[in-house]
Amino acid sequence: xxxxxxxxxxxxxxxxxxxxxxxxxxxxxxxxxxxxxxxxxxxxxxxxxxxxxxxxxxxxxxxxxxxxxxxxxxxxxxxxxxxxxxxxxxxxxxxxxxxxxxxxxxxxxxxxxxxxxxxxxxxxxxxxxxxxxxxxxxxxxxxxxxxxxxxxxxxxxxxxxxxxxxxxxxxxxxxxxxxxxxxxxxxxxxxxxxxxxxxxxxxxxxxxxxxxxxxxxxxxxxxxxxxxxxxxxxxxxxxxxxxxxxxxxxxxxxxxxxxxxxxxxxxxxxxxxxxxxxxxxxxxxxxxxxxxxxxxxxxxxxxxxxxxxxxxxx
Numbered sequence: 001x002x003x004x005x006x007x008x009x010x011x012x013x014x015x016x017x018x019x020x021x022x023x024x025x026x027x028x029x030x031x032x033x034x035x036x037x038x039x040x041x042x043x044x045x046x047x048x049x050x051x052x053x054x055x056x057x058x059x060x061x062x063x064x065x066x067x068x069x070x071x072x073x074x075x076x077x078x079x080x081x082x083x084x085x086x087x088x089x090x091x092x093x094x095x096x097x098x099x100x101x102x103x104x105x106x107x108x109x110x111x112x113x114x115x116x117x118x119x120x121x122x123x124x125x126x127x128x129x130x131x132x133x134x135x136x137x138x139x140x141x142x143x144x145x146x147x148x149x150x151x152x153x154x155x156x157x158x159x160x161x162x163x164x165x166x167x168x169x170x171x172x173x174x175x176x177x178x179x180x181x182x183x184x185x186x187x188x189x190x191x192x193x194x195x196x197x198x199x200x201x202x203x204x205x206x207x208x209x210x211x212x213x214x215x216x217x218x219x220x221x222x223x224x225x226x227x228x229x230x231x232x233x234x235x236x237x238x239x240x241x242x243x244x245x246x247x248x249x250x251x252x253x254x255x256x257x258x259x260x261x262x263x264x265x266x267x268x269x270x271x272x273x274x275x276x277x278x279x280x281x282x283x284x285x286x287x288x289x290x291x292x293x294x295x296x297x298x299x300x301x302x303x304x305x306x307x308x309x310x311x312x313x314x
Contacts, residue, residue, distance in 0.1 A: 059222050064115050068108040070229045075107035076100050078236025086241070102181035103236060106174055107229075113169065114225050121160050122221070127152030154217030161212055162205060171197060174239075196243040203242070207235055 058066040079100050086093050130152040138146070171193070179189030211231045219227045 055226070056222070059226070063222070064112060067111045067115055067225045067229070070226050071111035071232065072104040072108035074229050074233045075103045075236045078233045079103040079240040082237045082240035098182050099178075099240075102178040103240065105181065106177045107232065107236065109177070110170060110173065111225055111229065113165075113173075114228070117165060118161075118221075118224065121157050122216075125153060125156040125160050127154075127156050130156050151217055154213055157216040158209055158212040162208055166204060166208070167201060171200070174243075178243075192243070200239065200242055203238060207238070 055066070080095070083093060083095055083099070127147075127149050131147060131149065134147055175189050175193040175196075179192060184192065211228070215224050215227055
């Protein structure tokens with residue numbers, strides 16, 4: 001199924017999910033106007049060319065909402081794949097609507113941020129820093145022959161996005177928004193961020209630097225964010241696998257030093273009870289086993305249990 005139809009279909013699912021959860025109904029009539037206009041345009045043209053033309057038309061008429069719909073729809077797809085492949089205790093987990101909603105809302109919001117921030121990056125990053133650095137390390141003629149100004153600009157814009165926007169805007173927004181929508185407190189969201197940030201940032205740089213270099217170097221400006229949304233389908237799968245489920249049980253505060261002795265004592269008592277139950281069960285089994293003569297069974301007074309030192313003697 002072509003990408004745009006996929007976006008339209010999945011977005012209808014998103015809206016059903018969002019409106020089924022209290023407080024998450026955020027879709028406006030203008031958004032449906034965008035979808036209906038695009039769909040009617042597609043029906044009057046050849047499928048392949050019509051889809052791209054209709055999508056470009058919507059980008060020109062409604063650039064912000066179209067980018068947000070694309071990002072949110074594909075984010076739900078990536079999270080759905082991640083949820084479908086997640087196994088807990090040998091069984092597949094049930095579909096988490098709040099988790100899917102949080103990814104949809106976050107990704108749509110982040111596409112809005114990119115919509116306004118990318119023009120600033122393009123305007124201010126022309127490869128001048130990379131060129132100046134190479135000129136300081138190499139002879140000017142050699143540096144000029146090695147570096148393509150367009151590619152230098154693309155790399156500079158890519159690094160500006162990955163080293164400034166991502167760590168200081170993308171991840172704080174991700175952990176705050178998805179944590180709040182999945183029921184975490186502020187402290188629990190902070191603990192989740194402390195645990196997940198560095199592993200995610202490492203994978204983020206490995207995945208997105210090549211993607212964004214292609215984006216800034218070879219993709220026309222009005223299609224850059226849709227291009228990132230399509231690539232983001234794979235990234236959302238990675239993000240959802242690593243940090244999708246914000247469960248409170250994963251972020252419990254450790255017990256204080258004053259509480260630890262009582263906790264240890266309770267655990268020891270629980271362990272003793274478990275051992276006693278196992279010994280009682282073992283004795284019941286042994287009573288039913290015939291002796292060497294095959295005619296008698298073991299008597300109750302042949303077994304004793306020492307609770308302080310729970311060892312069975314026969």
